[in-house]
Amino acid sequence: MVENKSEIRNPKSEIKDSKSEQGNKIVTSKLNVWYDGKQALKDISLNVEMNEIMGVIGPSNSGKTSFLETLNRLNELYPGSRTEGQVLLDGKDIFKEIDKHLLRKKVGIVFALPLPLPLSIFDNVAYGPRLHGIKDKKKITELVEQSLKSAAIWDEVKDRLKENAFKLSGGQQQRLCIARTLAVEPDVVLYDEPCSGLDPISTLKIEEAMRELKKIYTQVLVTNNVKQSARVSDRTAFFLMGEMIELGATTQIFTSPKDKRTDDYISGRFG
Amino acid sequence: MRDSRRYERVAFGVMAAATGIIIAPVLIILFIVLWYGVPGLSLEFLTAMPRDGMRAGGIFPAIVGTLVLTIGTAIFSIPLGILAAIYLNEYAGKNWMTRLVEISIINLAGIPSIVYGLFGLGLFVTFLGFGASILAGSLTLAIMTLPVIITATREALSSVPQQFREVSFSLGASRWQTVRGVVLPNAIPGILTGTILGLSRAAGETAPILFTVAAFYLPRLPESVFDQVMALPYHIYVLSTQVPNVSMKIQYSTVLVLVGMVFIMNIIAAYIRSKFRKRKTW
Structure with a gap:
């Protein structure tokens, strides 16, 4: 566990080790997902580059969340789900070559609503590391502190780590959840509309944290807030009805979109 | 208006x-x-053997018998019921098999207690050769209590929000780690409450022990699980219908002891529940 850490934490060694080309962290090809026979994703082929923040925008029901949850196979928790196609993480097929529990450790997710577990602040963050067999108390304490700092919430909670996590405000809870995700030392962090229930100041703090986290992690940000994607993401993908309409540098998508539907969506003509 | x-x-x-x-x-x-x-009620009544054909003395062996049977029932029904409930709620898929099991459990709960008594007589006492014994009686009561424990446990497990499980899975937890880490800790108060209520029901039952364990008159304590014992519910039945000239005082006091024991169990269950409600934070 301890030896693994430096490897996972250092993106440069990953680039050398991985078979992936052009610094791609995730590559999907012809990814199709159905829920109870209803198709949620249609032939999604895209790449997520190492250490970028990729924004995914689109109206509701466009498959954004399905896309995220497929990347760490959380969609399989729904009994009626079916997946076809390929997803490569560091060149490895996530459906065939990686154990799904290990995959979820490597590809963490932050949900739309802040979902602390009914535990103390400390135990929330320590939950993941303990799952993965870290028993050394000092190591766990370090991880918790480091994760809370990365999620920009350490100063607010350092004196109340034993308090129940539900006592925190919504914005604090969401940053706690980010810390909890970081504590298992993932390579990739997925965000599913992480600020949808939060006030502008909490949103700002989370966006700042994301920019800071770029140094270490590859991040995918699904958001209903088009402006948020414009603010934080390096590249942006536009999803509509389960299809990816366009993917490009964020400045390009927002200044000169190639597809009319993208233009309509970001200029607020529909959705 | x-x-x-x-x-x-x-x-x-x-x-x-x-x-x-x-x-x-x-x-x-x-x-x-x-x-x-x-x-x-007196100390002697609670701690002495019955005398004069149960018309005098105490009811000590019946109290001990009921306690022993309740503990025996708990030993057999709690692990089985809780494990089955965890499997059904957390692991099993929704298919015709689980549906069948669910229907069986519902029907198990609806079977009259005298039928359990006869079933226990047939299976445990005769076929398996346990004889009328604590073992046979406990097993019979345990089968009768199972549906209550399973249903209560499943309710307690279902009341733990689904999102907690998703969070746990999303951090790379296996199903068992999730059950142990977030589901069970939040379900245990509900499981305890339901289990105690089920056991208190079993403690007061007469029909299932009638042919499987209860002794008419046995003024000594059991020495092994293959011994018969007196038990309060059956003892009350005997005192009120089978033995002439038992004083009303003894009959009522015996009833009081049984009702008291069951009440204490129910109060413990209620206490656990209320304590948990205060602690619950979501």
Whole structure:
């Protein structure tokens, strides 16, 4: 566990080790997902580059969340789900070559609503590391502190780590959840509309944290807030009805979109 | 407007009356049992063997018998019931097999207790050769209690929000780690409450122990699980119908002891529940 850490934490060694080309962290090809026979994703082929923040925008029901949850196979928790196609993480097929529990450790997710577990602040963050067999108390304490700092919430909670996590405000809870995700030392962090229930100041703090986290992690940000994607993401993908309409540098998508539907969506003509 | 108000008032009145009628039997039973039962209570009554064909002395062996049977029932039914409930709720898919199991459990709960008694007689006492014994009686009571424990446990597990499981899975937890880490800790108070209520029901049952363990008159304590024991519910039946000239005092005091034991268990269950409600944070 301890030896693994430096490897996972250092993106440069990953680039050398991985078979992936052009610094791609995730590559999907012809990814199709159905829920109870209803198709949620249609032939999604895209790449997520190492250490970028990729924004995914689109109206509701466009498959954004399905896309995220497929990347760490959380969609399989729904009994009626079916997946076809390929997803490569560091060149490895996530459906065939990686154990799904290990995959979820490597590809963490932050949900739309802040979902602390009914535990103390400390135990929330320590939950993941303990799952993965870290028993050394000092190591766990370090991880918790480091994760809370990365999620920009350490100063607010350092004196109340034993308090129940539900006592925190919504914005604090969401940053706690980010810390909890970081504590298992993932390579990739997925965000599913992480600020949808939060006030502008909490949103700002989370966006700042994301920019800071770029140094270490590859991040995918699904958001209903088009402006948020414009603010934080390096590249942006536009999803509509389960299809990816366009993917490009964020400045390009927002200044000169190639597809009319993208233009309509970001200029607020529909959705 | 005025009419609807009046209707409302009448409806509330009817509902309040219905509620009152529900409380009445409990209060009346408690009052009578206490009124006639308390005078006969004494240390000797609780700790001595019965004498003179159960017309004098105490009910110690019956108290011990009921305690032993309740513990025996707990030993067999709690692990089995809780494990089955965890499997059904957390692991099993939704298919015709689990549906069949669910229907079986519902039907198991609906079987009359005398049928359990006869089943226990056939299977444990005769076929497996345990004889009328603590083992046979406990097993019979355990089977009868299983549906209660399974249902209560499943309810407790289902009441743990699904999102907690998703969070746990998303951090790379296996199903068992999730059950142990977030589901069980939050379900245990509910499981305990349901289990205790189920056991308290079993402690007061007569029919299932009738042919499987209960002794008519046995003024000594059991030495092994293959011994028969006296038990309070059956003892009450015997005192009130099978033995002539038993003083009312002894009958009522015996009833009081049984009701008291069951009540104590129920109060513990209620206490755990209320304590948990205060602690619950989501």
